[in-house]
Amino acid sequence: MTLLYNIGIAAYSGLIRLASSFNKKARQLCFGRKITAQILPKIKLEGKVIWIHAASLGEFEQGRPIIEKLKERHPQYKIVLTFFSPSGYEVRKNFELADFVLYLPADTKRNARQFIDAIHPDKVFFIKYEFWYHFLTELASRQIPVYGVSVIFRKEQSFFKFYGSWFRKMLSAFNKFYVQDDVSGELLKNIGFTNYSVAGDTRFDRVRDIAMESKDFEIVRQFVGDSQKVIVAGSSWAPDEDILIDYIQNVNKEVKLIIAPHEIHKEHIRQIESKLQVPYFKYTEAESASTEARVLIINTIGMLSAIYKYGQVAYIGGGFGVGIHNTLEAATYGMPVLFGPNFRKFKEARDLIDLGGGFTIQSGTEFKERMEEFWSDPLALAESSEKAGEYVNKMCGATSLIMKEVFG
Known part of the structure:
Protein backbone atom coordinates (compact mmCIF):
# COMPACT_ATOMS: atom_id res chain seq x y z
CA MET A 1 0.00 0.00 0.00
CA ASP A 201 -14.11 23.93 16.77
CA THR A 202 -11.45 26.54 17.55
CA ARG A 203 -13.06 28.87 14.98
CA PHE A 204 -15.79 29.61 17.52
CA ASP A 205 -13.18 31.07 19.86
CA ARG A 206 -11.85 33.14 17.00
CA VAL A 207 -15.20 34.64 15.96
CA ARG A 208 -16.10 35.38 19.58
CA ASP A 209 -12.84 37.25 20.07
CA ILE A 210 -13.40 39.18 16.84
CA ALA A 211 -16.89 40.17 17.97
CA MET A 212 -15.66 41.32 21.38
CA GLU A 213 -12.99 43.48 19.74
CA SER A 214 -15.08 44.72 16.81
CA LYS A 215 -14.83 48.34 15.73
CA ASP A 216 -17.70 50.79 15.53
CA PHE A 217 -18.49 52.41 12.18
CA GLU A 218 -20.21 55.74 12.57
CA ILE A 219 -21.67 55.86 9.07
CA VAL A 220 -23.20 52.40 9.49
CA ARG A 221 -24.60 53.37 12.87
CA GLN A 222 -26.15 56.50 11.37
CA PHE A 223 -27.67 54.48 8.53
CA VAL A 224 -29.27 52.00 10.93
CA GLY A 225 -30.53 54.71 13.26
CA ASP A 226 -33.42 53.51 15.42
CA SER A 227 -34.54 50.83 12.98
CA GLN A 228 -35.18 47.41 14.45
CA LYS A 229 -35.58 45.82 11.03
CA VAL A 230 -32.10 45.63 9.52
CA ILE A 231 -30.82 42.78 7.35
CA VAL A 232 -27.07 42.38 6.98
CA ALA A 233 -26.10 40.36 3.91
CA GLY A 234 -22.53 39.09 4.01
CA SER A 235 -20.40 37.71 1.17
CA SER A 236 -23.29 37.92 -1.29
CA TRP A 237 -23.18 36.76 -4.90
CA ALA A 238 -25.45 37.85 -7.76
CA PRO A 239 -28.20 35.23 -7.11
CA ASP A 240 -28.31 36.26 -3.44
CA GLU A 241 -28.45 39.94 -4.38
CA ASP A 242 -31.35 39.37 -6.77
CA ILE A 243 -33.39 37.93 -3.89
CA LEU A 244 -32.36 40.63 -1.43
CA ILE A 245 -32.92 43.54 -3.80
CA ASP A 246 -36.29 42.26 -4.97
CA TYR A 247 -37.32 41.96 -1.33
CA ILE A 248 -36.14 45.39 -0.19
CA GLN A 249 -37.88 47.06 -3.13
CA ASN A 250 -41.20 45.45 -2.30
CA VAL A 251 -41.32 45.77 1.46
CA ASN A 252 -42.22 48.72 3.68
CA LYS A 253 -39.70 51.47 4.35
CA GLU A 254 -39.04 50.37 7.91
CA VAL A 255 -36.75 47.60 6.66
CA LYS A 256 -33.15 48.45 5.77
CA LEU A 257 -30.49 46.37 4.01
CA ILE A 258 -26.72 46.34 4.33
CA ILE A 259 -25.00 44.43 1.52
CA ALA A 260 -21.35 43.39 1.82
CA PRO A 261 -20.68 41.60 -1.49
CA HIS A 262 -18.17 38.81 -1.87
CA GLU A 263 -16.68 40.65 -4.83
CA ILE A 264 -16.20 44.40 -4.49
CA HIS A 265 -14.63 45.28 -7.83
CA LYS A 266 -16.27 48.18 -9.65
CA GLU A 267 -18.07 46.06 -12.23
CA HIS A 268 -19.89 44.01 -9.60
CA ILE A 269 -20.79 47.09 -7.55
CA ARG A 270 -22.21 48.66 -10.71
CA GLN A 271 -24.30 45.54 -11.28
CA ILE A 272 -25.80 45.90 -7.81
CA GLU A 273 -26.47 49.60 -8.35
CA SER A 274 -28.20 48.93 -11.68
CA LYS A 275 -30.73 46.67 -9.97
CA LEU A 276 -31.60 49.07 -7.15
CA GLN A 277 -34.67 51.27 -7.50
CA VAL A 278 -34.68 52.50 -3.89
CA PRO A 279 -32.36 55.13 -2.36
CA TYR A 280 -28.91 53.75 -1.55
CA PHE A 281 -25.32 54.81 -1.03
CA LYS A 282 -21.85 53.26 -1.06
CA TYR A 283 -19.80 53.24 2.11
CA THR A 284 -16.56 54.60 0.64
CA GLU A 285 -18.30 57.56 -1.01
CA ALA A 286 -20.19 58.81 2.03
CA GLU A 287 -19.06 61.31 4.63
CA SER A 288 -22.28 60.67 6.52
CA ALA A 289 -25.27 58.38 6.09
CA SER A 290 -28.09 59.35 3.76
CA THR A 291 -31.32 59.81 5.74
CA GLU A 292 -33.35 58.65 2.74
CA ALA A 293 -31.33 55.52 1.96
CA ARG A 294 -32.80 52.06 2.27
CA VAL A 295 -29.66 50.21 1.23
CA LEU A 296 -26.01 50.58 2.23
CA ILE A 297 -23.43 48.91 -0.04
CA ILE A 298 -20.18 48.01 1.70
CA ASN A 299 -17.73 48.38 -1.18
CA THR A 300 -14.58 47.75 0.82
CA ILE A 301 -13.06 44.80 2.68
CA GLY A 302 -12.33 44.12 6.34
CA MET A 303 -15.62 45.37 7.83
CA LEU A 304 -18.06 42.49 7.56
CA SER A 305 -17.38 40.68 10.82
CA ALA A 306 -18.07 43.90 12.76
CA ILE A 307 -21.04 45.06 10.69
CA TYR A 308 -23.23 42.09 11.60
CA LYS A 309 -23.82 43.65 15.02
CA TYR A 310 -25.89 46.41 13.42
CA GLY A 311 -28.55 43.98 12.17
CA GLN A 312 -31.35 41.81 13.50
CA VAL A 313 -31.13 39.15 10.77
CA ALA A 314 -28.15 37.96 8.73
CA TYR A 315 -28.13 36.56 5.24
CA ILE A 316 -25.02 34.58 4.27
CA GLY A 317 -24.16 34.45 0.58
CA GLY A 318 -22.92 31.62 -1.61
CA GLY A 319 -25.73 29.15 -1.02
CA PHE A 320 -26.92 29.37 -4.62
CA GLY A 321 -23.41 28.63 -5.86
CA VAL A 322 -20.45 26.58 -4.63
CA GLY A 323 -21.41 26.87 -0.97
CA ILE A 324 -22.20 29.30 1.81
CA HIS A 325 -19.64 31.53 3.45
CA ASN A 326 -18.98 32.04 7.17
CA THR A 327 -22.16 31.75 9.27
CA LEU A 328 -20.37 32.00 12.61
CA GLU A 329 -19.34 35.64 12.24
CA ALA A 330 -23.03 36.55 12.28
CA ALA A 331 -24.34 33.94 14.72
CA THR A 332 -21.85 35.04 17.38
CA TYR A 333 -23.81 38.29 17.72
CA GLY A 334 -26.95 36.32 18.56
CA MET A 335 -28.88 36.72 15.34
CA PRO A 336 -30.58 34.18 13.05
CA VAL A 337 -28.78 33.37 9.83
CA LEU A 338 -30.41 32.67 6.47
CA PHE A 339 -28.71 31.12 3.45
CA GLY A 340 -29.32 29.32 0.19
CA PRO A 341 -29.63 25.55 -0.42
CA ASN A 342 -25.96 24.63 -0.81
CA PHE A 343 -25.05 24.39 2.87
CA ARG A 344 -24.84 20.69 3.73
CA LYS A 345 -21.06 20.35 3.81
CA PHE A 346 -20.90 22.99 6.55
CA LYS A 347 -21.46 21.46 9.96
CA GLU A 348 -22.21 24.73 11.73
CA ALA A 349 -24.97 25.54 9.22
CA ARG A 350 -26.57 22.13 9.76
CA ASP A 351 -26.30 22.57 13.52
CA LEU A 352 -27.89 26.02 13.42
CA ILE A 353 -30.81 24.71 11.37
CA ASP A 354 -31.36 21.83 13.82
CA LEU A 355 -31.37 24.26 16.74
CA GLY A 356 -33.63 26.85 15.13
CA GLY A 357 -30.98 29.54 14.74
CA GLY A 358 -30.41 29.01 11.02
CA PHE A 359 -32.74 28.77 8.03
CA THR A 360 -32.25 27.73 4.44
CA ILE A 361 -34.26 29.25 1.62
CA GLN A 362 -34.81 27.95 -1.89
CA SER A 363 -36.22 31.09 -3.48
CA GLY A 364 -37.09 34.74 -3.07
CA THR A 365 -40.59 33.73 -2.04
CA GLU A 366 -39.27 31.65 0.85
CA PHE A 367 -36.99 34.49 1.90
CA LYS A 368 -39.94 36.91 1.93
CA GLU A 369 -42.05 34.49 3.98
CA ARG A 370 -39.32 33.98 6.54
CA MET A 371 -38.73 37.70 6.91
CA GLU A 372 -42.45 38.40 7.28
CA GLU A 373 -42.56 35.84 10.07
CA PHE A 374 -39.67 37.51 11.88
CA TRP A 375 -40.98 41.07 11.53
CA SER A 376 -44.57 40.17 12.48
CA ASP A 377 -43.59 37.96 15.42
CA PRO A 378 -40.85 39.57 17.57
CA LEU A 379 -40.94 36.55 19.88
CA ALA A 380 -40.03 34.18 17.03
CA LEU A 381 -37.17 36.47 16.03
CA ALA A 382 -35.95 36.69 19.62
CA GLU A 383 -36.05 32.91 20.06
CA SER A 384 -34.09 32.27 16.86
CA SER A 385 -31.57 34.94 17.83
CA GLU A 386 -31.12 33.34 21.23
CA LYS A 387 -30.62 29.89 19.71
CA ALA A 388 -27.91 31.18 17.39
CA GLY A 389 -26.06 32.95 20.19
CA GLU A 390 -26.35 29.98 22.55
CA TYR A 391 -24.91 27.67 19.91
CA VAL A 392 -21.76 29.76 19.49
CA ASN A 393 -21.29 30.19 23.24
CA LYS A 394 -21.69 26.47 23.83
CA MET A 395 -19.10 25.60 21.18
CA CYS A 396 -16.44 27.98 22.50
CA GLY A 397 -13.59 26.73 24.66
CA ALA A 398 -11.62 24.39 22.38
CA THR A 399 -8.57 26.65 22.37
CA SER A 400 -8.44 26.88 26.16
CA LEU A 401 -8.73 23.09 26.52
CA ILE A 402 -5.92 22.46 24.04
CA MET A 403 -3.66 25.06 25.63
CA LYS A 404 -4.24 23.62 29.09
CA GLU A 405 -3.66 19.98 28.15
CA VAL A 406 -0.74 20.49 25.76
CA PHE A 407 1.13 23.38 27.37
CA GLY A 408 -0.08 23.25 30.97
Whole structure:
Protein backbone atom coordinates (compact mmCIF):
# COMPACT_ATOMS: atom_id res chain seq x y z
CA MET A 1 0.00 0.00 0.00
CA THR A 2 2.90 2.36 0.75
CA LEU A 3 4.17 1.79 -2.80
CA LEU A 4 0.79 2.74 -4.26
CA TYR A 5 0.70 5.83 -2.04
CA ASN A 6 4.16 6.87 -3.23
CA ILE A 7 3.13 6.39 -6.85
CA GLY A 8 0.05 8.51 -6.21
CA ILE A 9 2.10 11.32 -4.66
CA ALA A 10 4.58 11.23 -7.55
CA ALA A 11 1.78 11.24 -10.11
CA TYR A 12 0.05 14.17 -8.43
CA SER A 13 3.29 16.14 -8.27
CA GLY A 14 3.88 15.47 -11.96
CA LEU A 15 0.39 16.61 -12.89
CA ILE A 16 0.84 19.80 -10.89
CA ARG A 17 4.06 20.55 -12.80
CA LEU A 18 2.30 19.95 -16.11
CA ALA A 19 -0.65 22.12 -15.10
CA SER A 20 1.60 24.95 -13.93
CA SER A 21 2.01 26.18 -17.52
CA PHE A 22 -1.66 27.14 -17.76
CA ASN A 23 -3.10 27.03 -14.23
CA LYS A 24 -2.33 29.84 -11.77
CA LYS A 25 -2.77 27.81 -8.57
CA ALA A 26 -0.62 24.97 -9.89
CA ARG A 27 2.04 27.49 -10.86
CA GLN A 28 1.93 29.08 -7.41
CA LEU A 29 2.24 25.68 -5.72
CA CYS A 30 5.24 24.64 -7.82
CA PHE A 31 6.98 27.96 -7.33
CA GLY A 32 6.17 28.01 -3.60
CA ARG A 33 7.58 24.54 -3.05
CA LYS A 34 10.79 25.56 -4.82
CA ILE A 35 11.10 28.55 -2.51
CA THR A 36 10.52 26.32 0.52
CA ALA A 37 13.27 23.97 -0.66
CA GLN A 38 15.65 26.93 -0.93
CA ILE A 39 14.73 28.31 2.49
CA LEU A 40 14.89 25.08 4.50
CA PRO A 41 18.71 24.73 4.63
CA LYS A 42 18.96 28.32 5.85
CA ILE A 43 16.47 28.01 8.72
CA LYS A 44 18.03 28.51 12.13
CA LEU A 45 15.57 28.35 14.99
CA GLU A 46 16.62 28.51 18.63
CA GLY A 47 14.47 27.40 21.51
CA LYS A 48 11.20 25.54 21.28
CA VAL A 49 9.56 25.27 17.87
CA ILE A 50 5.86 24.70 17.24
CA TRP A 51 4.85 23.52 13.79
CA ILE A 52 1.26 24.17 12.71
CA HIS A 53 0.03 22.81 9.40
CA ALA A 54 -3.18 23.89 7.67
CA ALA A 55 -4.38 22.79 4.25
CA SER A 56 -5.83 26.14 3.26
CA LEU A 57 -7.26 29.42 4.52
CA GLY A 58 -10.26 27.92 6.30
CA GLU A 59 -8.09 25.52 8.28
CA PHE A 60 -5.71 28.38 9.07
CA GLU A 61 -8.59 30.17 10.81
CA GLN A 62 -8.95 27.08 13.00
CA GLY A 63 -5.26 27.03 13.81
CA ARG A 64 -4.96 30.76 14.32
CA PRO A 65 -6.41 30.81 17.88
CA ILE A 66 -3.71 28.34 18.92
CA ILE A 67 -0.98 30.54 17.44
CA GLU A 68 -2.38 33.66 19.07
CA LYS A 69 -2.59 32.06 22.50
CA LEU A 70 0.90 30.64 22.12
CA LYS A 71 2.38 34.03 21.32
CA GLU A 72 0.43 35.59 24.18
CA ARG A 73 1.50 33.05 26.81
CA HIS A 74 4.82 31.80 25.41
CA PRO A 75 6.26 34.56 23.22
CA GLN A 76 9.62 32.83 23.19
CA TYR A 77 8.26 29.91 21.14
CA LYS A 78 9.05 29.90 17.44
CA ILE A 79 6.15 29.24 15.07
CA VAL A 80 6.47 27.49 11.72
CA LEU A 81 3.24 27.65 9.72
CA THR A 82 2.77 25.51 6.61
CA PHE A 83 0.09 25.33 3.94
CA PHE A 84 -0.75 22.82 1.28
CA SER A 85 -2.90 25.13 -0.84
CA PRO A 86 -1.97 28.43 -2.53
CA SER A 87 -5.33 29.83 -1.43
CA GLY A 88 -4.03 29.69 2.13
CA TYR A 89 -0.37 30.49 1.63
CA GLU A 90 -0.81 33.44 -0.74
CA VAL A 91 -3.19 35.18 1.69
CA ARG A 92 -1.23 34.47 4.87
CA LYS A 93 2.40 34.29 3.72
CA ASN A 94 3.15 37.43 5.74
CA PHE A 95 1.30 36.39 8.88
CA GLU A 96 3.03 38.40 11.58
CA LEU A 97 2.80 35.83 14.39
CA ALA A 98 4.67 33.11 12.49
CA ASP A 99 8.45 33.05 12.23
CA PHE A 100 8.26 31.14 8.95
CA VAL A 101 5.34 30.59 6.58
CA LEU A 102 6.05 27.85 4.04
CA TYR A 103 4.46 25.46 1.60
CA LEU A 104 4.39 21.87 2.79
CA PRO A 105 6.71 19.85 0.54
CA ALA A 106 5.28 16.85 -1.32
CA ASP A 107 4.78 13.94 1.08
CA THR A 108 7.78 11.76 0.34
CA LYS A 109 10.01 10.02 2.84
CA ARG A 110 12.99 12.15 1.84
CA ASN A 111 11.06 15.42 2.03
CA ALA A 112 9.64 14.54 5.42
CA ARG A 113 13.10 13.84 6.85
CA GLN A 114 14.63 17.01 5.38
CA PHE A 115 11.79 19.22 6.52
CA ILE A 116 11.75 17.91 10.09
CA ASP A 117 15.56 18.06 10.26
CA ALA A 118 15.38 21.71 9.24
CA ILE A 119 12.77 22.98 11.70
CA HIS A 120 13.25 20.53 14.64
CA PRO A 121 9.68 20.88 15.99
CA ASP A 122 8.97 20.19 19.64
CA LYS A 123 5.22 19.86 19.05
CA VAL A 124 3.13 19.62 15.90
CA PHE A 125 -0.49 20.54 15.20
CA PHE A 126 -2.30 19.25 12.11
CA ILE A 127 -5.59 21.05 11.50
CA LYS A 128 -8.87 19.33 10.65
CA TYR A 129 -8.38 16.99 7.66
CA GLU A 130 -4.64 16.82 7.09
CA PHE A 131 -3.12 13.32 7.10
CA TRP A 132 0.23 12.86 5.33
CA TYR A 133 1.74 9.40 5.71
CA HIS A 134 5.48 10.09 5.52
CA PHE A 135 5.40 13.24 7.62
CA LEU A 136 3.37 11.53 10.32
CA THR A 137 5.50 8.38 10.24
CA GLU A 138 8.70 10.40 10.56
CA LEU A 139 7.30 12.44 13.45
CA ALA A 140 6.22 9.26 15.24
CA SER A 141 9.63 7.63 14.77
CA ARG A 142 11.23 10.64 16.45
CA GLN A 143 8.61 10.65 19.21
CA ILE A 144 7.60 14.21 18.44
CA PRO A 145 4.09 14.88 19.83
CA VAL A 146 1.42 15.43 17.17
CA TYR A 147 -2.05 16.82 17.87
CA GLY A 148 -5.11 16.98 15.64
CA VAL A 149 -7.06 20.23 16.07
CA SER A 150 -10.72 20.75 15.16
CA VAL A 151 -10.69 17.31 13.56
CA ILE A 152 -13.90 15.97 12.08
CA PHE A 153 -14.25 12.40 10.85
CA ARG A 154 -16.82 10.86 8.52
CA LYS A 155 -17.70 7.19 8.26
CA GLU A 156 -16.93 7.31 4.52
CA GLN A 157 -13.22 7.90 5.19
CA SER A 158 -10.77 5.08 4.53
CA PHE A 159 -9.77 4.88 8.20
CA PHE A 160 -13.11 3.26 8.99
CA LYS A 161 -13.35 0.78 6.12
CA PHE A 162 -12.51 -2.93 6.24
CA TYR A 163 -9.42 -2.20 4.15
CA GLY A 164 -8.34 0.71 6.34
CA SER A 165 -5.52 -0.83 8.39
CA TRP A 166 -2.79 0.96 6.41
CA PHE A 167 -4.59 4.31 6.70
CA ARG A 168 -5.03 3.81 10.45
CA LYS A 169 -1.24 3.82 10.78
CA MET A 170 -1.42 7.58 10.24
CA LEU A 171 -3.87 7.94 13.12
CA SER A 172 -1.41 6.10 15.38
CA ALA A 173 1.06 8.97 14.97
CA PHE A 174 -1.22 11.36 16.84
CA ASN A 175 -0.84 11.80 20.58
CA LYS A 176 -4.34 13.20 20.79
CA PHE A 177 -7.26 14.28 18.62
CA TYR A 178 -9.35 17.29 19.57
CA VAL A 179 -12.46 16.46 17.56
CA GLN A 180 -15.40 18.70 16.75
CA ASP A 181 -18.26 16.38 17.62
CA ASP A 182 -19.39 13.15 19.31
CA VAL A 183 -19.76 11.37 15.97
CA SER A 184 -16.05 11.81 15.26
CA GLY A 185 -15.19 10.52 18.70
CA GLU A 186 -17.38 7.45 18.30
CA LEU A 187 -15.82 6.65 14.94
CA LEU A 188 -12.37 6.74 16.52
CA LYS A 189 -13.45 4.64 19.48
CA ASN A 190 -14.96 2.00 17.19
CA ILE A 191 -11.55 1.34 15.64
CA GLY A 192 -9.70 1.31 18.95
CA PHE A 193 -8.58 4.94 19.39
CA THR A 194 -9.54 6.50 22.72
CA ASN A 195 -7.01 9.34 22.72
CA TYR A 196 -9.51 12.06 21.87
CA SER A 197 -11.54 14.82 23.46
CA VAL A 198 -14.71 16.32 22.03
CA ALA A 199 -13.46 19.90 22.14
CA GLY A 200 -15.49 21.60 19.42
CA ASP A 201 -14.11 23.93 16.77
CA THR A 202 -11.45 26.54 17.55
CA ARG A 203 -13.06 28.87 14.98
CA PHE A 204 -15.79 29.61 17.52
CA ASP A 205 -13.18 31.07 19.86
CA ARG A 206 -11.85 33.14 17.00
CA VAL A 207 -15.20 34.64 15.96
CA ARG A 208 -16.10 35.38 19.58
CA ASP A 209 -12.84 37.25 20.07
CA ILE A 210 -13.40 39.18 16.84
CA ALA A 211 -16.89 40.17 17.97
CA MET A 212 -15.66 41.32 21.38
CA GLU A 213 -12.99 43.48 19.74
CA SER A 214 -15.08 44.72 16.81
CA LYS A 215 -14.83 48.34 15.73
CA ASP A 216 -17.70 50.79 15.53
CA PHE A 217 -18.49 52.41 12.18
CA GLU A 218 -20.21 55.74 12.57
CA ILE A 219 -21.67 55.86 9.07
CA VAL A 220 -23.20 52.40 9.49
CA ARG A 221 -24.60 53.37 12.87
CA GLN A 222 -26.15 56.50 11.37
CA PHE A 223 -27.67 54.48 8.53
CA VAL A 224 -29.27 52.00 10.93
CA GLY A 225 -30.53 54.71 13.26
CA ASP A 226 -33.42 53.51 15.42
CA SER A 227 -34.54 50.83 12.98
CA GLN A 228 -35.18 47.41 14.45
CA LYS A 229 -35.58 45.82 11.03
CA VAL A 230 -32.10 45.63 9.52
CA ILE A 231 -30.82 42.78 7.35
CA VAL A 232 -27.07 42.38 6.98
CA ALA A 233 -26.10 40.36 3.91
CA GLY A 234 -22.53 39.09 4.01
CA SER A 235 -20.40 37.71 1.17
CA SER A 236 -23.29 37.92 -1.29
CA TRP A 237 -23.18 36.76 -4.90
CA ALA A 238 -25.45 37.85 -7.76
CA PRO A 239 -28.20 35.23 -7.11
CA ASP A 240 -28.31 36.26 -3.44
CA GLU A 241 -28.45 39.94 -4.38
CA ASP A 242 -31.35 39.37 -6.77
CA ILE A 243 -33.39 37.93 -3.89
CA LEU A 244 -32.36 40.63 -1.43
CA ILE A 245 -32.92 43.54 -3.80
CA ASP A 246 -36.29 42.26 -4.97
CA TYR A 247 -37.32 41.96 -1.33
CA ILE A 248 -36.14 45.39 -0.19
CA GLN A 249 -37.88 47.06 -3.13
CA ASN A 250 -41.20 45.45 -2.30
CA VAL A 251 -41.32 45.77 1.46
CA ASN A 252 -42.22 48.72 3.68
CA LYS A 253 -39.70 51.47 4.35
CA GLU A 254 -39.04 50.37 7.91
CA VAL A 255 -36.75 47.60 6.66
CA LYS A 256 -33.15 48.45 5.77
CA LEU A 257 -30.49 46.37 4.01
CA ILE A 258 -26.72 46.34 4.33
CA ILE A 259 -25.00 44.43 1.52
CA ALA A 260 -21.35 43.39 1.82
CA PRO A 261 -20.68 41.60 -1.49
CA HIS A 262 -18.17 38.81 -1.87
CA GLU A 263 -16.68 40.65 -4.83
CA ILE A 264 -16.20 44.40 -4.49
CA HIS A 265 -14.63 45.28 -7.83
CA LYS A 266 -16.27 48.18 -9.65
CA GLU A 267 -18.07 46.06 -12.23
CA HIS A 268 -19.89 44.01 -9.60
CA ILE A 269 -20.79 47.09 -7.55
CA ARG A 270 -22.21 48.66 -10.71
CA GLN A 271 -24.30 45.54 -11.28
CA ILE A 272 -25.80 45.90 -7.81
CA GLU A 273 -26.47 49.60 -8.35
CA SER A 274 -28.20 48.93 -11.68
CA LYS A 275 -30.73 46.67 -9.97
CA LEU A 276 -31.60 49.07 -7.15
CA GLN A 277 -34.67 51.27 -7.50
CA VAL A 278 -34.68 52.50 -3.89
CA PRO A 279 -32.36 55.13 -2.36
CA TYR A 280 -28.91 53.75 -1.55
CA PHE A 281 -25.32 54.81 -1.03
CA LYS A 282 -21.85 53.26 -1.06
CA TYR A 283 -19.80 53.24 2.11
CA THR A 284 -16.56 54.60 0.64
CA GLU A 285 -18.30 57.56 -1.01
CA ALA A 286 -20.19 58.81 2.03
CA GLU A 287 -19.06 61.31 4.63
CA SER A 288 -22.28 60.67 6.52
CA ALA A 289 -25.27 58.38 6.09
CA SER A 290 -28.09 59.35 3.76
CA THR A 291 -31.32 59.81 5.74
CA GLU A 292 -33.35 58.65 2.74
CA ALA A 293 -31.33 55.52 1.96
CA ARG A 294 -32.80 52.06 2.27
CA VAL A 295 -29.66 50.21 1.23
CA LEU A 296 -26.01 50.58 2.23
CA ILE A 297 -23.43 48.91 -0.04
CA ILE A 298 -20.18 48.01 1.70
CA ASN A 299 -17.73 48.38 -1.18
CA THR A 300 -14.58 47.75 0.82
CA ILE A 301 -13.06 44.80 2.68
CA GLY A 302 -12.33 44.12 6.34
CA MET A 303 -15.62 45.37 7.83
CA LEU A 304 -18.06 42.49 7.56
CA SER A 305 -17.38 40.68 10.82
CA ALA A 306 -18.07 43.90 12.76
CA ILE A 307 -21.04 45.06 10.69
CA TYR A 308 -23.23 42.09 11.60
CA LYS A 309 -23.82 43.65 15.02
CA TYR A 310 -25.89 46.41 13.42
CA GLY A 311 -28.55 43.98 12.17
CA GLN A 312 -31.35 41.81 13.50
CA VAL A 313 -31.13 39.15 10.77
CA ALA A 314 -28.15 37.96 8.73
CA TYR A 315 -28.13 36.56 5.24
CA ILE A 316 -25.02 34.58 4.27
CA GLY A 317 -24.16 34.45 0.58
CA GLY A 318 -22.92 31.62 -1.61
CA GLY A 319 -25.73 29.15 -1.02
CA PHE A 320 -26.92 29.37 -4.62
CA GLY A 321 -23.41 28.63 -5.86
CA VAL A 322 -20.45 26.58 -4.63
CA GLY A 323 -21.41 26.87 -0.97
CA ILE A 324 -22.20 29.30 1.81
CA HIS A 325 -19.64 31.53 3.45
CA ASN A 326 -18.98 32.04 7.17
CA THR A 327 -22.16 31.75 9.27
CA LEU A 328 -20.37 32.00 12.61
CA GLU A 329 -19.34 35.64 12.24
CA ALA A 330 -23.03 36.55 12.28
CA ALA A 331 -24.34 33.94 14.72
CA THR A 332 -21.85 35.04 17.38
CA TYR A 333 -23.81 38.29 17.72
CA GLY A 334 -26.95 36.32 18.56
CA MET A 335 -28.88 36.72 15.34
CA PRO A 336 -30.58 34.18 13.05
CA VAL A 337 -28.78 33.37 9.83
CA LEU A 338 -30.41 32.67 6.47
CA PHE A 339 -28.71 31.12 3.45
CA GLY A 340 -29.32 29.32 0.19
CA PRO A 341 -29.63 25.55 -0.42
CA ASN A 342 -25.96 24.63 -0.81
CA PHE A 343 -25.05 24.39 2.87
CA ARG A 344 -24.84 20.69 3.73
CA LYS A 345 -21.06 20.35 3.81
CA PHE A 346 -20.90 22.99 6.55
CA LYS A 347 -21.46 21.46 9.96
CA GLU A 348 -22.21 24.73 11.73
CA ALA A 349 -24.97 25.54 9.22
CA ARG A 350 -26.57 22.13 9.76
CA ASP A 351 -26.30 22.57 13.52
CA LEU A 352 -27.89 26.02 13.42
CA ILE A 353 -30.81 24.71 11.37
CA ASP A 354 -31.36 21.83 13.82
CA LEU A 355 -31.37 24.26 16.74
CA GLY A 356 -33.63 26.85 15.13
CA GLY A 357 -30.98 29.54 14.74
CA GLY A 358 -30.41 29.01 11.02
CA PHE A 359 -32.74 28.77 8.03
CA THR A 360 -32.25 27.73 4.44
CA ILE A 361 -34.26 29.25 1.62
CA GLN A 362 -34.81 27.95 -1.89
CA SER A 363 -36.22 31.09 -3.48
CA GLY A 364 -37.09 34.74 -3.07
CA THR A 365 -40.59 33.73 -2.04
CA GLU A 366 -39.27 31.65 0.85
CA PHE A 367 -36.99 34.49 1.90
CA LYS A 368 -39.94 36.91 1.93
CA GLU A 369 -42.05 34.49 3.98
CA ARG A 370 -39.32 33.98 6.54
CA MET A 371 -38.73 37.70 6.91
CA GLU A 372 -42.45 38.40 7.28
CA GLU A 373 -42.56 35.84 10.07
CA PHE A 374 -39.67 37.51 11.88
CA TRP A 375 -40.98 41.07 11.53
CA SER A 376 -44.57 40.17 12.48
CA ASP A 377 -43.59 37.96 15.42
CA PRO A 378 -40.85 39.57 17.57
CA LEU A 379 -40.94 36.55 19.88
CA ALA A 380 -40.03 34.18 17.03
CA LEU A 381 -37.17 36.47 16.03
CA ALA A 382 -35.95 36.69 19.62
CA GLU A 383 -36.05 32.91 20.06
CA SER A 384 -34.09 32.27 16.86
CA SER A 385 -31.57 34.94 17.83
CA GLU A 386 -31.12 33.34 21.23
CA LYS A 387 -30.62 29.89 19.71
CA ALA A 388 -27.91 31.18 17.39
CA GLY A 389 -26.06 32.95 20.19
CA GLU A 390 -26.35 29.98 22.55
CA TYR A 391 -24.91 27.67 19.91
CA VAL A 392 -21.76 29.76 19.49
CA ASN A 393 -21.29 30.19 23.24
CA LYS A 394 -21.69 26.47 23.83
CA MET A 395 -19.10 25.60 21.18
CA CYS A 396 -16.44 27.98 22.50
CA GLY A 397 -13.59 26.73 24.66
CA ALA A 398 -11.62 24.39 22.38
CA THR A 399 -8.57 26.65 22.37
CA SER A 400 -8.44 26.88 26.16
CA LEU A 401 -8.73 23.09 26.52
CA ILE A 402 -5.92 22.46 24.04
CA MET A 403 -3.66 25.06 25.63
CA LYS A 404 -4.24 23.62 29.09
CA GLU A 405 -3.66 19.98 28.15
CA VAL A 406 -0.74 20.49 25.76
CA PHE A 407 1.13 23.38 27.37
CA GLY A 408 -0.08 23.25 30.97
